[in-house]
Amino acid sequence: MHEVHPFKQGQKDCIYPHTLAAMRPKVCGLALLYQDAYSGPRNRRKHMLSIIVAMTDSRVIGSKNALPWRIPSDLKRFRQYTMGKSLVMGRRTYESLPHPLVGRHIIVVSKTARAQLADVTFVQSPEDALRVPRRDTELIIAGGETIYRWFLAHQSIERLYVTRVFAETQGDTYFPTITMEEWHREHRAQIMQCAGDTHPAQFEVWQRNVL
Ligand SMILES: NC(=O)c1ccc[n+]([C@@H]2O[C@H](COP(=O)([O-])OP(=O)(O)OC[C@H]3O[C@@H](n4cnc5c(N)ncnc54)[C@H](OP(=O)(O)O)[C@@H]3O)[C@@H](O)[C@H]2O)c1
Numbered sequence: 001m002h003e004v005h006p007f008k009q010g011q012k013d014c015i016y017p018h019t020l021a022a023m024r025p026k027v028c029g030l031a032l033l034y035q036d037a038y039s040g041p042r043n044r045r046k047h048m049l050s051i052i053v054a055m056t057d058s059r060v061i062g063s064k065n066a067l068p069w070r071i072p073s074d075l076k077r078f079r080q081y082t083m084g085k086s087l088v089m090g091r092r093t094y095e096s097l098p099h100p101l102v103g104r105h106i107i108v109v110s111k112t113a114r115a116q117l118a119d120v121t122f123v124q125s126p127e128d129a130l131r132v133p134r135r136d137t138e139l140i141i142a143g144g145e146t147i148y149r150w151f152l153a154h155q156s157i158e159r160l161y162v163t164r165v166f167a168e169t170q171g172d173t174y175f176p177t178i179t180m181e182e183w184h185r186e187h188r189a190q191i192m193q194c195a196g197d198t199h200p201a202q203f204e205v206w207q208r209n210v211l
Pocket of ligand 1: 064089142150173
């Protein structure tokens with residue numbers, strides 16, 4: 001798999017750390033997330049469970065069943081990292097999507113049984129989400145809060161793709177606190193704000209320590 005690095009220095013519609021010096025992140029409880037080119041063969045495992053999330057340093061992930069920011073560059077990244085994979089999300093997050101996530105298999109958790117759609121499978125519990133037959137090797141947990149909480153409490157998540165959003169925004173849903181000693185950061189991209197982004201953001205990837 002080739003490496004993807006969509007936010008290279010010099011891209012004209014992005015600004016970089018020297019112009020964002022005043023926005024330097026505070027040390028946050030959960031250092032977070034994402035990797036620009038997380039594709040090394042040694043890192044591939046069968047049936048890996050990952051989480052993808054964008055959050056502020058106060059752990060805010062949502063407000064009124066929507067994202068409290070608009071960061072097209074992060075949506076682009078989300079698309080790249082989830083393409084061809086299966087995503088698990090709660091019913092509320094699914095209903096908040098502005099459009100279908102083409103090219104991905106969406107597994108929606110809801111206590112209410114629903115008719116299955118092409119590329120969307122409804123299951124009645126998070127456990128059932130794990131039993132859905134898949135051909136991909138990485139199952140990505142895509143929120144919201146209740147789904148993140150369940151998987152972090154009941155499953156061994158191996159990888160976190162985290163977008164740190166440098167916003168002071170208020171919210172009503174949060175990413176759970178995790179024990180940082182159990183994780184190490186494998187990648188941290190530069191802080192940047194591209195054209196159309198309401199806030200600067202930084203992408204990181206965290207991997208669970210091998211015991
Ligand atoms: N920043 C990010 O990266 C990110 C990512 C995803 C979502 N979000 C935000 O997070 C917010 C939504 O989070 P949320 O916690 O309110 O909702 P959610 O987790 O998306 O969905 C909750 C729903 O999932 C179903 N569910 C959850 N746990 C279940 C269980 N154990 N068994 C059966 N069904 C279960 C239930 O659906 P039924 O009521 O149908 O039974 C429940 O109402 C939104 O603001 C969204 O924008 C942010």
